Amino acid sequence: MAANEIAKEALLVEGVDNEKISIIPQSVDTRVFRPKIKSDEGKLVSLRKRIGIRSDDFVVLGVGRMVWEKGWLDIIRAAAKLRQSKEIKFLLVGAGPELSAFSNFVKRERLRKSVLFAGSMPYRLMPDVYRLADVFVHASLPTRDWNEQFGGVLIEAMATGLPVIGTLSGGILTTVGSEGGLFVQLQNFSQISEAINTLYRNDRLRRKMGHRNIKHAVNIYDVEVVAQKLKRIWDNLL
Numbered sequence: 001m002a003a004n005e006i007a008k009e010a011l012l013v014e015g016v017d018n019e020k021i022s023i024i025p026q027s028v029d030t031r032v033f034r035p036k037i038k039s040d041e042g043k044l045v046s047l048r049k050r051i052g053i054r055s056d057d058f059v060v061l062g063v064g065r066m067v068w069e070k071g072w073l074d075i076i077r078a079a080a081k082l083r084q085s086k087e088i089k090f091l092l093v094g095a096g097p098e099l100s101a102f103s104n105f106v107k108r109e110r111l112r113k114s115v116l117f118a119g120s121m122p123y124r125l126m127p128d129v130y131r132l133a134d135v136f137v138h139a140s141l142p143t144r145d146w147n148e149q150f151g152g153v154l155i156e157a158m159a160t161g162l163p164v165i166g167t168l169s170g171g172i173l174t175t176v177g178s179e180g181g182l183f184v185q186l187q188n189f190s191q192i193s194e195a196i197n198t199l200y201r202n203d204r205l206r207r208k209m210g211h212r213n214i215k216h217a218v219n220i221y222d223v224e225v226v227a228q229k230l231k232r233i234w235d236n237l238l
Contacts, residue, residue, distance in 0.1 A: 001233070003150040006171040022233055025175075026152050027226035030218050033159035036131040047128055051118055057089040058200050061133035061162070063126075063153045066096030069146060071139025071167060076105055077189035078196060079115050088114065088200060093129060095120035130160040134206065135199050137165045138172060141186055151175050159217035163209035165195045180213045
C-alpha cells in the first residue's frame with residue numbers, strides 16, 4: 001500500500017509487482033480538522049493570548065519536527081525578508097533536536113516579535129492551532145536518506161481550509177494538488193517570501209484555495225473515505 005504515486009514509483013523501482021500495489025493515502029478526520037465556526041472564537045481568543053498572536057495578525061503556520069530537513073531555516077529567512085510587514089506573524093509548532101539552534105538564529109536576526117516558537121503542543125489543540133492561521137507553509141528538503149513522501153500535516157491544514165505554500169520536494173505537490181497552493185523551488189527563501197506576500201495581499205485567492213482544499217480533503221483524505229478503500233482491499237484478499 002503506497003501513500004501516493006510517488007511512493008508507488010519507489011516500490012516499482014524496488015521490484016514490487018505493479019498488480020500488488022494499491023494507493024492508500026493517509027487520512028484525516030474532517031469532523032475534527034475543519035474550518036473555524038463562530039462557537040470556536042472563545043477558545044481561539046484564549047489560544048491567541050497564550051501564544052502571543054493578535055486577532056488582526058496574518059498568521060503563517062508551520063508544523064513539524066525541528067530538524068534541518070523540514071526547511072525551518074528557509075522559513076525564518078523568508079520571515080526576515082518580510083520583516084517590514086509587521087502584521088505577518090510566523091507560528092512554528094514542534095519540537096526536535098535543532099529547536100535551540102533555530103531559536104538562536106531568530107534572535108540573531110532580531111525576529112523574535114514576528115517568529116514565534118510554540119514548541120510541542122497537545123494533539124487535541126492542533127485543530128484550533130490550524131484555525132488560528134491564514135496560510136500553511138511546508139518547506140521540506142530532501143536528504144540522502146529521506147524525502148517527504150506524503151506530509152500528514154498538509155491534509156490537516158487543507159481540511160481546516162488553509163492554502164498551502166510548499167516546496168517541490170517528494171510528494172508535497174502530489175498530496176496538495178496544484179490548485180491548493182503555491183509551490184516553490186528547494187531552499188529558495190525568496191520564493192517562499194514572495195508566495196506568502198502574494199497570499200497576504202490576495203484575500204480572494206486565499207479563500208479560493210482554502211475552499212478547494214476543504215473539498216479535496218473531504219473527498220480524498222477523510223478517514224471514512226480511506227477506510228472504505230482499505231475495506232475493499234481486505235475484502236478482495238479474503
